[in-house]
């Protein structure tokens with residue numbers, strides 16, 4: 001799993017179109033994620049419309065990178081009717097990590113832009129995408145070819161590990 005040790009957040013992108021096979025592969029990775037009771041609560045909005053990307057960049061003070069990307073995925077989850085409803089955001093987070101790792105493995109870069117659980121951001125995304133009432137926005141993942149290669153930090157801290165024998 002080199003992608004785990006290679007991935008970094010990418011916030012600047014080349015003006016280069018992403019091949020549709022790569023986009024499908026990213027969505028396949030997303031749907032392969034473990035979810036509570038295998039409930040698979042997510043729906044995926046794949047956006048390459050420049051105007052909508054620019055609107056999404058305004059939904060939080062930290063969402064700027066989406067205006068610089070050729071494409072973004074908004075991970076949404078069903079907010080009603082799930083067997084394990086309380087786990088829907090956790091499921092979405094795991095789905096999102098799969099997306100980030102597959103993007104890295106394909107030579108692309110991305111960043112996780114937090115939306116849920118902040119209601120004002122969720123509402124702003126709902127309005128822009130005209131989401132149906134049974135879906136909530138979880139995050140925005142802008143992605144594309146990175147402008148530069150960045151090196152990952154080593155974050156291992158043995159002091160955080162507690163062996164119980």
Ligand SMILES: Cc1cc2nc3c(=O)[nH]c(=O)nc-3n(C[C@H](O)[C@H](O)[C@H](O)COP(=O)(O)O)c2cc1C
Nearest residue numbers: 007008009010011060062063065111112113114115
């Ligand atoms: C829940 C969550 C919310 C995040 N929200 C933002 C955001 O709004 N804007 C942003 O630029 N990065 C955001 N990030 C990316 C983090 O800043 C980044 O993952 C962290 O600094 C570690 O850097 P790395 O991804 O390069 O390892 C978010 C990451 C997570 C997991």
